Amino acid sequence: MRRVVCALLVLFLLPLAACGGKELIADDTFAYFNTRLRWVHVPHEETVGGDLRASLFALAGQVEEALSAEGEGPIARFNAAAAGEKVELDAVSYRTLTLAKEMYEETEGAYNPALGLYTDLWGFSPRFSEGEGAAMPYDREDFTKELPDAKYIEGFLPLTDFSSVTLSAEEERYFAQKPDAEVEIDGVTYTMQLDLGGIGKGMCADILAEFLDESYAAEGFGEVEGYLALAESSLLLFADPRGEGFEVGLTHPRSETKENFLRFSAQNIAFSTGGDAEKSYELGGKLYSHIIDGKTGCPTESTIASATVLTDEAARGDALCTALVAMGKDRAIDFIRAHGLQAVLFVAEENIFYTTIERYEILGDAKEVRL
Amino acid sequence: MNRLPDVKRGKAFRPLDLIFYALILALIAVLLLFTLWPSKGGAVGFSVKYEGKTVYTYRFEGGGEAVEGELTISETERDGRLLVRFSKGEEYNLVEFDPEGRTARVLDANCSARADCAHMPAIGESGTILCVPHALSVEPLTEDLFRPSL
Incomplete structure (x- = not known):
């Protein structure tokens, strides 16, 4: 009898010991991309306080330098280059620009990384958030109280054709040819300026994920x-x-x-969200967001307050969610259906979200429309 | 030898057996607790609520963020700590956030309660400071890492 009881207890005990549950810990850094980079993981001896964390965050710094429009990296050098000049890239910037070109074509220009001049004109570039960088002729005393001069809004449009950027690879060296187009306004010459803000964070996440895959495999984690x-x-x-x-x-x-309006259960997938809540200001009762409409040179007048896309590649999702907001509701819905995307569009004025995702939990009073 | 009568007479559980079984049951109970209620992420800061609604959040890594509303909120820094004053009309509470000690406490207030919130001890990962006359509360901001938000 006693042996039977002991045996039963042990049989019950062993599975419980096995399903004790793994904890997660968060490692944060605020050093890159002017935001928080968080790595949430199950701690292993080597990851907790070890070299892997340092290497991961150092890699994020390298990606940021490669994609930043400021500093001395390849994108900054492209922006500083004269019209028609050929600029050498590194592997990260070449990979990112290659994907950017695909997304520019796929979205018919709704995602456009060649809008750097407008990002700066409307006051959304790092120059304004970080308080560094030289003043420009088109600066206003207070950009939240005064609209940009129309001559710049119209004048910069010829410099935004991203399809005219030529990429090439020659014996493991990479290049980008800047378009010949240049514009002179009040004696100052302007050329195309790239801004990879709409794809950079996603690309960084993808590169870090690849690094973790390799490292975990090498360490046997x-x-x-x-x-x-x-x-x-x-x-x-x-x-x-x-x-x-x-x-x-x-x-x-x-x-x-920052209440949630929707919740999903997911793993092994990338979520990307973009919208007017990230960076915007109000002027004359109108909201001006950082997402620029490449056809007009002005912040988009889209009714989509936020777009979320689920993809296998975070960089792709990053570009897509920016594009969807810029497209506006009707065009974005058509695009989602045509490309079979898993996405959520939130239209704030209607308090409605449009989605192709099948399973979710609604929190709050937002209404749903299934696409 | 015929042990069968001895076995039949013997009790099912001797005192030592009972102690042993009790220990195993206690161990099962502890394991069940960890399985059913796994530990979540610890406090990442504090939230301040007025009449039950969040008016201010302070994160150890990221600083404070105020929400526009009925209260006037002002921040100053002193000796590496953030002092935040919440006021409405003549009423006020001065809250100190200590990122190194990971604590929050009310330094000063002019509320009328007998258990003056300014005399309550500092809170860390648990506990709540309540200022009932001013309808203000300060509590830890915990984060469940299995529930990220975008």
């Missing part, structure tokens, strides 16, 4: 578990150590306390 998050716009999920799926919440773009 098994499958990568946890996720990478850049700001609140790029979330690259690996496997959930519980096997269930992370519960991902989407923030209501008009909630002052």
